[in-house]
Amino acid sequence: MSDWFIxxxxxxxxPDRIRDLPEPPPWRRFDAPVVPYEVPPxxxxxxxxxxxxxxxxxxxxxxTLELINAALYLRRPxxxxxxxxxxxxxxxHSIAYELGLxxxxxxxxxxxxxxxxxxxxxxxxxxxxxxxxxxxxxxxDAAPADRSGDIGRYLRLGPLGTALVAAERPRVLxxxxxxxxxxxxxxxxxxxxxxxxxxxxxxxxxSDRPGQETVEVLTDxxxxxxxxxxxxxxxxxxxxxxxxxxxREFPAPLLRRxxxxxxxxxxxxxxxxxxxxxxxxxxYEDNHDIVEQFTEAEADGALRPTDQLLxxxxxxxxxARGAAGRRGELAQLLMRPLDxxxx
Ligand SMILES: Nc1ncnc2c1ncn2[C@@H]1O[C@H](COP(=O)(O)OP(=O)(O)O)[C@@H](O)[C@H]1O
Ligand SMILES: [Mg+2]
Numbered sequence: 001m002s003d004w005f006i007x008x009x010x011x012x013x014x015p016d017r018i019r020d021l022p023e024p025p026p027w028r029r030f031d032a033p034v035v036p037y038e039v040p041p042x043x044x045x046x047x048x049x050x051x052x053x054x055x056x057x058x059x060x061x062x063x064t065l066e067l068i069n070a071a072l073y074l075r076r077p078x079x080x081x082x083x084x085x086x087x088x089x090x091x092x093h094s095i096a097y098e099l100g101l102x103x104x105x106x107x108x109x110x111x112x113x114x115x116x117x118x119x120x121x122x123x124x125x126x127x128x129x130x131x132x133x134x135x136x137x138x139x140x141d142a143a144p145a146d147r148s149g150d151i152g153r154y155l156r157l158g159p160l161g162t163a164l165v166a167a168e169r170p171r172v173l174x175x176x177x178x179x180x181x182x183x184x185x186x187x188x189x190x191x192x193x194x195x196x197x198x199x200x201x202x203x204x205x206x207s208d209r210p211g212q213e214t215v216e217v218l219t220d221x222x223x224x225x226x227x228x229x230x231x232x233x234x235x236x237x238x239x240x241x242x243x244x245x246x247x248r249e250f251p252a253p254l255l256r257r258x259x260x261x262x263x264x265x266x267x268x269x270x271x272x273x274x275x276x277x278x279x280x281x282x283x284y285e286d287n288h289d290i291v292e293q294f295t296e297a298e299a300d301g302a303l304r305p306t307d308q309l310l311x312x313x314x315x316x317x318x319x320a321r322g323a324a325g326r327r328g329e330l331a332q333l334l335m336r337p338l339d340x341x342x343x
Pocket of ligand 2: 024089176
């Protein structure tokens with residue numbers, strides 16, 4: 001283990017270590033003033049993925065750790081490729097957990113995803129409806145009479161937009177399965193990640209009106225943050241994890257600006273660590289028969305995601321109470337190669 005590592009993948013939380021992260025290189029410095037905003041803590045989507053984490057075992061090898069830390073030092077997105085179940089999406093959670101960076105902002109990509117979805121949404125129709133109500137029922141709402149006048153109520157930052165809010169500590173942003181996107185998204189994304197900023201034209205347009213220079217908008221976490229002159233600019237560059245199942249290649253300019261990490265499916269010590277994280281110490285040894293079935297089956301070159309092993313162990317633990325003999329068969333049923341279809 002090298003001591004320049006900020007993220008060590010040991011499993012235990014070390015929220016102070018991020019303070020040891022040196023200044024970014026000059027070409028990745030973002031200088032927006034920090035805005036007052038409280039980052040919400042990790043939520044259940046992290047604990048679901050990571051398990052109880054009672055056993056501190058290294059879940060990443062040194063080569064992987066070097067690349068993850070390189071991305072942290074360079075303030076560059078990490079582009080993680082690897083087979084399904086390799087632990088790509090979980091990596092973002094693991095970093096947020098260990099470094100105490102708060103709730104992971106998740107942006108699952110589908111073919112229809114556009115840059116705009118990740119940045120912010122503006123509910124113009126909702127605002128129009130409220131404006132009509134404000135007009136037709138004067139004083140009916142005892143609360144602020146002119147709800148629709150507060151444009152910030154109708155603007156909500158997406159996961160990418162929220163990651164770029166000038167917080168003191170970097171947020172973790174997971175852009176999951178980027179290879180599912182349409183052809184333009186990777187390039188559009190590139191510009192925003194290079195600049196660390198974006199504009200909200202709806203706010204820019206009105207920022208010269210009295211009282212509208214700074215407007216509070218909603219974040220992806222449901223908090224309110226001030227946006228001045230319609231510009232969202234980052235302070236600490238977020239830790240961005242982009243994952244890909246290699247369904248498509250990415251454009252060269254994107255690859256050039258990311259730190260690429262190829263994650264192998266977990267085996268041996270890493271697999272043991274995962275099983276113990278989810279089922280407690282000793283679980284790896286106790287379920288050795290199933291683990292062996294899983295790894296042996298792997299020898300035929302077929303693709304089996306780790307999730308299947310976790311499901312099989314879970315079920316086998318319960319089935320063992322009834323008919324112990326069915327453990328093996330049950331596990332077999334669940335652990336099927338992905339690329340062969342049902343038998
Ligand atoms: N570091 C880890 N600690 C605990 N469990 C993990 C870890 N990495 C992966 N897993 C488990 O392995 C499974 C597959 O991980 P996932 O991140 O969904 O893979 P991918 O995104 O590569 O398809 C999940 O069930 C997850 O809970
Ligand atoms: Mg995934």
